[in-house]
Amino acid sequence: MxxxxxxxxxxxxxxxxxxxxxxxxxxxxxxxxxxxxxxxxxxxxxxxxxxxxxxxxxxxxxxxxxxxxxRITSPIWRPLLVIVAAVLGAGFLLPRLGMLITLPFVIVLTCFATSDFKFREALGLAVVLTVGSWLLFVVGLELRIPVMPSKF
Missing domain, CATH: 1.20.58 (Methane Monooxygenase Hydroxylase; Chain G, domain 1)
Known part of the structure; x- marks a missing residue:
């Protein structure tokens, strides 16, 4: 076999x-x-x-x-490194900067993983996903996620 x-x-x-x-x-x-x-x-x-x-x-x-x-070929490094950096960045930044700053940053960063990156589309996606995440997790489920940086 x-x-x-x-x-x-x-x-x-x-x-x-x-x-x-x-x-x-x-x-x-x-x-x-x-x-x-x-x-x-x-x-x-x-x-x-x-x-x-x-x-x-x-x-x-x-x-x-x-x-x-x-067949397995060599890995495509750009998406792999960008996604890993975005996950690590989200874990590091969320408690410090809050959801409203971290999510758009991480979403725009992950959009760099694709070769046809368009900043306007990434920004629109970041706004929609950040508002949706805030509505779902903070408003709807009432989770205690930092929304703004701890200084505010």
Missing amino acids: RIKSEVDFWSGVVFIVVGLAFAMGATEYRFGTSARPGPGYFPLGLGLLLAMVGFIELMGALGRERNDAD
Whole structure:
């Protein structure tokens, strides 16, 4: 048996590893019952489900004929680095600058990950997503997220 699709094979392996890691981490928490689930109930089930999806993906990648068009190539670094920087920036800036400054900054930054970046579209997206996030999380769900910088 040969690997028919490298992309599907390795994505299946990653799903299995991540799913089993979450499932094993969830065993540290109380499981509970189906009627009264504990804190480990959902992560364990989700981790096992992710591992099962990975196994199905991995089995689908094995076969007799090889698809050379579905080979893994070198990573595209720009989107990878921009998205990682945006996630780290959001985690660092949100408690310090608040939602109304951090979200537009992070959204515009993530728009740089694409090659057809247009500042006007990125700014419009930032406004819509920031207002929507504020309405959903601060107004609707009443979460205690810093909206403005702590100095104000």
